Amino acid sequence: MNSMQNNGDNLLEMRDIHKYFGSVRALRGIDFHVDRQEIVGLLGDNGAGKSTLIKVLTGFHTPTSGEIVFEGESVYIDSPHRARELGIETVYQDLALVPLMSIARNFWLGQEPTRNFGPVKLMDQEQMAVEAAAALEDVGIHIRDANEVVGSMSGGERQSIAIGRAVYFGKKLLILDEPTSALSVGETRKVLEYTYAAKERGMSVIFITHNISQVHAVADRFTIISRGRKLGDFTKSEVSEEEVATMVMSGVVPERLRLFDPEAVDD
Amino acid sequence: MLAFFEENAEASTGVQLARIYMVLLGLGALLVAEQVLAGWIALGERINVLRSDINFIEWVVSLAFLLLAAAALRAAWSLWRRDRAGWPWSQWVSFFSTIIGAVFLMKALLPGGIAQISNLVAPPLDTLIFAIGALLFVSGLLCYRFVTRGVQVFDEKVDKAQGALSTAASDMTPGQFISLQLAQSPSAGAIIGFVFIFLVFSFVTDLFLQPTSVGSVLTNVSTKGIVAIGVTILMISGEFDLSVGSMLGAVSVFYMFFLTEGIPQIGLGPMPMLLAMPAALVVAMLLGFINGIILVRTGIPSFIVTLGTLLIYRTIPLVAIPGGRILRYRDYYDEFPQLWISPWVLTLLALAGLVAIAYVAWRTLPGLWRGQQFRYGEIHNAANDGHFKTTQTLISGVILLVTALALLIIAVWLLMVISFHLGRGGELVQVGFFDLINGRWGFSFEQVTGGLFSIFIPPGANFRNSIIWWLLLVLLFQVVLTQSRYGNSVFAVGGNPGAARAQGINVNRVKVMNFMLVALLVGVTSILEVTRNPGVDPLKGDGWELEVIAMTVIGGALLSGGYGSVIGTLLGALIVGMLATGLVIIGMNARLFRGVVGAITILAVVLNTLVRRQST
Numbered sequence: 001m002n003s004m005q006n007n008g009d010n011l012l013e014m015r016d017i018h019k020y021f022g023s024v025r026a027l028r029g030i031d032f033h034v035d036r037q038e039i040v041g042l043l044g045d046n047g048a049g050k051s052t053l054i055k056v057l058t059g060f061h062t063p064t065s066g067e068i069v070f071e072g073e074s075v076y077i078d079s080p081h082r083a084r085e086l087g088i089e090t091v092y093q094d095l096a097l098v099p100l101m102s103i104a105r106n107f108w109l110g111q112e113p114t115r116n117f118g119p120v121k122l123m124d125q126e127q128m129a130v131e132a133a134a135a136l137e138d139v140g141i142h143i144r145d146a147n148e149v150v151g152s153m154s155g156g157e158r159q160s161i162a163i164g165r166a167v168y169f170g171k172k173l174l175i176l177d178e179p180t181s182a183l184s185v186g187e188t189r190k191v192l193e194y195t196y197a198a199k200e201r202g203m204s205v206i207f208i209t210h211n212i213s214q215v216h217a218v219a220d221r222f223t224i225i226s227r228g229r230k231l232g233d234f235t236k237s238e239v240s241e242e243e244v245a246t247m248v249m250s251g252v253v254p255e256r257l258r259l260f261d262p263e264a265v266d267d
Numbered sequence: 268m269l270a271f272f273e274e275n276a277e278a279s280t281g282v283q284l285a286r287i288y289m290v291l292l293g294l295g296a297l298l299v300a301e302q303v304l305a306g307w308i309a310l311g312e313r314i315n316v317l318r319s320d321i322n323f324i325e326w327v328v329s330l331a332f333l334l335l336a337a338a339a340l341r342a343a344w345s346l347w348r349r350d351r352a353g354w355p356w357s358q359w360v361s362f363f364s365t366i367i368g369a370v371f372l373m374k375a376l377l378p379g380g381i382a383q384i385s386n387l388v389a390p391p392l393d394t395l396i397f398a399i400g401a402l403l404f405v406s407g408l409l410c411y412r413f414v415t416r417g418v419q420v421f422d423e424k425v426d427k428a429q430g431a432l433s434t435a436a437s438d439m440t441p442g443q444f445i446s447l448q449l450a451q452s453p454s455a456g457a458i459i460g461f462v463f464i465f466l467v468f469s470f471v472t473d474l475f476l477q478p479t480s481v482g483s484v485l486t487n488v489s490t491k492g493i494v495a496i497g498v499t500i501l502m503i504s505g506e507f508d509l510s511v512g513s514m515l516g517a518v519s520v521f522y523m524f525f526l527t528e529g530i531p532q533i534g535l536g537p538m539p540m541l542l543a544m545p546a547a548l549v550v551a552m553l554l555g556f557i558n559g560i561i562l563v564r565t566g567i568p569s570f571i572v573t574l575g576t577l578l579i580y581r582t583i584p585l586v587a588i589p590g591g592r593i594l595r596y597r598d599y600y601d602e603f604p605q606l607w608i609s610p611w612v613l614t615l616l617a618l619a620g621l622v623a624i625a626y627v628a629w630r631t632l633p634g635l636w637r638g639q640q641f642r643y644g645e646i647h648n649a650a651n652d653g654h655f656k657t658t659q660t661l662i663s664g665v666i667l668l669v670t671a672l673a674l675l676i677i678a679v680w681l682l683m684v685i686s687f688h689l690g691r692g693g694e695l696v697q698v699g700f701f702d703l704i705n706g707r708w709g710f711s712f713e714q715v716t717g718g719l720f721s722i723f724i725p726p727g728a729n730f731r732n733s734i735i736w737w738l739l740l741v742l743l744f745q746v747v748l749t750q751s752r753y754g755n756s757v758f759a760v761g762g763n764p765g766a767a768r769a770q771g772i773n774v775n776r777v778k779v780m781n782f783m784l785v786a787l788l789v790g791v792t793s794i795l796e797v798t799r800n801p802g803v804d805p806l807k808g809d810g811w812e813l814e815v816i817a818m819t820v821i822g823g824a825l826l827s828g829g830y831g832s833v834i835g836t837l838l839g840a841l842i843v844g845m846l847a848t849g850l851v852i853i854g855m856n857a858r859l860f861r862g863v864v865g866a867i868t869i870l871a872v873v874l875n876t877l878v879r880r881q882s883t
Contacts, residue, residue, distance in 0.1 A: 084771050092769065098762035100829040101755075109759050110770035112752045118626060122750040 009036045010072070011204045012057075012173060017066035019052055026052040027063070028228040034173065039195065039205040041219035043212060043248050048225045050208050054175055058090050059083040071172070087172035089165075091179060096162035099151035103143055106150055107132035107165050135168040136161060139197050156180075156187025163194045167201055174198055175206045180214045192218045212244045226251035281413050282346070285357060288410050289343035292364060296336035299399060303329040308395060324476070335363060357414050362441035364407035371400025374470045415440040449878055454823035454835025456874035460867060461838045468849040478728040480848055486729050488844030489737035490792045491811060492837065495818040496744050497785035499836040502819055503748070504781045505761035505828030506562065506569040511789050511815060513580035514554050515808030518793035520584040520594075522547035523803045527599040540604045540700050548790040554580060555786020559779030577812065584805035596801035603801060606703060607695040610688035617681045617688075624678050632674075635667040701798040705733050733795045740788070745833040757781065761828025817864055818843050821871040842867060 012034040019027040027049050034040050044050045055061045057068065059077040068075055070086055077083050083090075097106045105112075108128050114121040129146040136143055141160045150158060159179050166174050176195065180188040195205055196218050207215045212222075222239070224231040224247050231253055234244070243254055302308045303325050321329075338360045345353030375397035449455040468475040494511050501508055525543035529536040538546060554576070562572045588594050596603065642660040688696075699706065708730040724730055748754040759767035760777045768774050797803060822839030824831025843864055851857050 080768060081771050081773075090769060092765065096766060096769075098759045098766050098829065100762045101758055105755055105758070106766075109755065109767070110772050112755055114752065117630065121752070122746070123752060123755065125750070 010034075011036045011038075011070070013069040014053070014057065015067045015069070017053065017056060017068075018064045019056055019061060020064045025228055027056070029066075030225065030228075030230050032223055032230065034204045034206060036204055037199055037202055038221065039199055039207060039215075039219045041212070041215040041222045042206055042208045042225065043210065043215075043222055043244065044225035045210055045248055045251075047227075049228045050210075050225055051177070053225065054090070054177065054206070054208060057083070058088060058175065087170070088175065089169075089171040089173070090175040090177065091159060091162040091166065092177045097150045097158050100149060102147045102149055103136075103153075103161060104128040104132040104146040107135070107146070107161065107168075111169070136164040139164040139167050139194060139201075141194065154183075154187060156183045156191055159183070159191050160194050163191070163198055167198050167203065171203060173204050173206065175208070177208050178210075179207070181209065181211065188214060210248060212241055212248065216241050216244075224248060285410060285414065286343060286346045288406065289339045289346060289357060289360065292360065292406070293336045293339035293343060295402075296332045296339060296364075300329040300332035300336065303332070331367065335360070335367065338363070354414070358411065359441050361407045361410035361414055364403045365411055366407075368400050368402070368404025368407055370466060371396055372404055373400075373466060375400055377467065377470045411441075415442070446878075452823075452835075453830055453832040454838055454875070455878040456871035457822045457835045457838035457842065459874060460821065460842055460871050464842055464845055464849070464867075468845060468853070472849075472853050474852045475849055478725045478730075480852060482724075482728040482730040484841070484844040484848045485734045486731045487847060488840045489731070489733040490795050491815055491818065491843075492737045492840035493733075493740055493788050493792045493795070494785070494811065495815045495822075495836045495840055496740055496833055497781075497788035498815050499819045499822065499824050499831050499833055500744065500748060500757060501781040501785050502816075502824045502826065503761045503828060503831045504757045504778055505764065506778055506781070507573070507816065507826070508558060508569065508782065508785050509573040509812045510554075510558060510576040510580055511785060512808035512811035513577045513583075514551065514786060514789045515793050515796070515811060516803075516805060517554065517580045517583040518547055518551045518790050519797050519803045519807050520587050520805070521550045522793055522797050523594055523596070524587070526604075526797075527596065540606075544794055547794060548787060551786045551790030551793065552783045553786075555783040555789075556779065558786070559782030562782070563775040563779055581809075584803065584807070588803065588805045591805050593805075594803045604700040606698045606700050608698060609695060610691050610693060613696065614685050614688050617684045620681050621678060624674055624681070628671075628674050632667075632671060635663070635670060639663050639667050701801055703732075704798040705731050705736075705795045707731055731799065733799070736791070736795065740791075741833055741837050748833055753777075753780075758829060761825075761830075763829070814843065814864070817868045821868055823871075823875050839871070842871075 010033055012032075014030065014032040017027050017030045017032070018025075030049070030053060032042075032053065042050050042053070052061065056063045056066075057077065059079045059082050062078055068077060070088075075082075075086060077086070077088075098109070101109075104125070105128070108123075112123045113127050113131075115124040115127075133143055133146045141157075141164050143157075143161075150161070153161075159176075163174065163176075174195075179195075180191050183191065192215075195207065199205055199218075207219060209215050215222075216236070220236060222234050222236070222244055224234070224244065226248075231247055231251065247253060299308070304321060306321070338356065342353055342356035342360045345351075345356055375393050449458065452458065474480055494515070498508060498511065522543060524530055525535075525538045525546050526540060527537055529538065558569075558573055558576055561567065561576075562569050565572075585591060639660070642656065642663050646656045646660055707724075709724040748757065756767065756772045756777055759770070759772060760774050764774050767777075796807060818839035819831070819836050820826065820839070821842055822832065822835030822837070824835065846863050846867065847860055850860055850863065
């Protein structure tokens, strides 16, 4: 269970990440790793540093110190564009899709297929619609019409499309930022299904939330963060849902688990 | 009505009535068409005419009634034969008879306005027109209500979305079909407003459809319309530009100086006229770049940035032209510049045109032909139940024929131009440079094409080349906005900058590019304005920014970004132009213009919002 040992199939490893904003110490030496085809629940109370950690990973912030290793190579992620190049895709709750644009246009945004009319390149709208629908169908997402405007769809459908898009474009690491906090129970279940489908297709997933019940069903492992430090990594088999919830709220690791986690002890 | 077709029930009284109504309507419409063609019903302007002189409006109206008659008889035929096509046919026929009736009522009820004062009209047959209108309107409405009863209403969101694609258009009632089409268009308010204002002005005064008025509307609005294209695209990406008017003044002065005295302070002499143009465009893009870069680097809202540059850019012409007078080209030279074009250049241009025509033909005609073949085959496909298949085949055939003929005519004309210029044997063609850029129609065309292309423009009508540039630019940027990858990123940047950034789009770059695009179009406009009436007014473009934003907003663009269309802005510009000219024609105080434009702006946006809310 200790992070330092599974080097064989590590997709991502963040070592001793510090991030200071002036005198505010948002991250104080966090080690975080994700294996291949693993769903990691990144948990923590509001202000614990989850979002900062992810923004460091996706290039919105650069770390004050620390190292990021992606697919065995040390990388320097200084822009969201760089993160995308590496194959890291983030699905933000409000930032996933453009509401006034159609599903197909959203799906292909930034990498639209084109047809050539002499020297002129125009988007191939028919191909865009057909392929987007097929790709989403492939992940199990049924849409009525790829030319429908996203604005008329529910939050869960939008998340699903964003996930399907990441799968289609062969991303390696999918980051879901509080994807289900505004969704109904049924929709949450669907989003979790698609998350699982993404894993089945070889992706790793970081699932950020402060609510353990949303992610317990699909996550393989939980990383809990509190006040800029990591409380620990726990595989699903060794902790109960209640214990994780207590840790997230109190920031204290129960007696039973402490022996196994040297980092938490040295606090 | 539904039961009559679906369950093969006995024809009810209603169906019997509908059958009879369609027959009567068909015959009635034929009668009206005949009366108009024979001159017994006079429409439009009739000056010292024989009864057999049919004017344009009467041609249009009689054609409309002939089509209505044909459709009504077609519907009646299907209703008697009990084939299912009778249903959509009767829906559409009653729909259009209601519309035509409403238009006639409008014509009869609106005051004649200045038309009577100017003594140009035959005594109006208002009672006859009123009677025809009322009859068509009431009977059409009743029939429409009956025919569409029982059709499930597409008012649920889900149904509406499906209706767009999975349901064939003929399964919707005309009302549903039209409202769905409007709801899917960004410029519903502009379309409705355009039709309404156009009809009102053409009914209230016969002067409105005269070439002089049409020319005045188009020419006045074309330059503002070009700026509005850029402002629309910028607004879609979530920003706007208040500095366009000042920029126009500044770039005009630069262009004028480039053409005449240069800028001695920096050691720049006068430029050749062909170089002055790109130089002015570069200056314009620089000004736009300044706008964009301030916005992106400081993060100040574009309102503030461009308000600042509005004031700054205006000082350029005010300072550069001493005394605030109007600087004229004639102050420097007695003669306007002339171009001597080698016929070989024109021949080459014509050859390039031929290649383009051949390419277009190669890309479009085979597809149209296949579509026509397919539709022809579908006529006898029983599964379709006869739903408009014959009509669609007919229409697609006409489109195919017209496209082919148009391409052929242009190609033949280009060949004629080539042979004409080859026949001249190297003699240079002389064209007034300003005429070429923004001359009046009638002069410039003939000079370039050697008289092979001339259209009759009545004296006094002011059509200028800027209209052509405007329409070409609208077409170009409509394609860029809706069909290109760049256009897609513009919508994304305005609709949700975060999502655009997350998909790897450089949001700031798109915004700066759009500011430069606006500036480029302002540069084009400056050149057109300077060459129109060769000279510069230091206050040129003062107040344009708001008028242009009004055009854009009437056209359906959202101030908050992410939504809008160039075609909508074209309509918005036409609405503003029609008001400017129309209010003067009907003898209203011209000072009302701004107020009316303001009211129309609010109304159009309210309409747009209502239609959009209905759709999502």
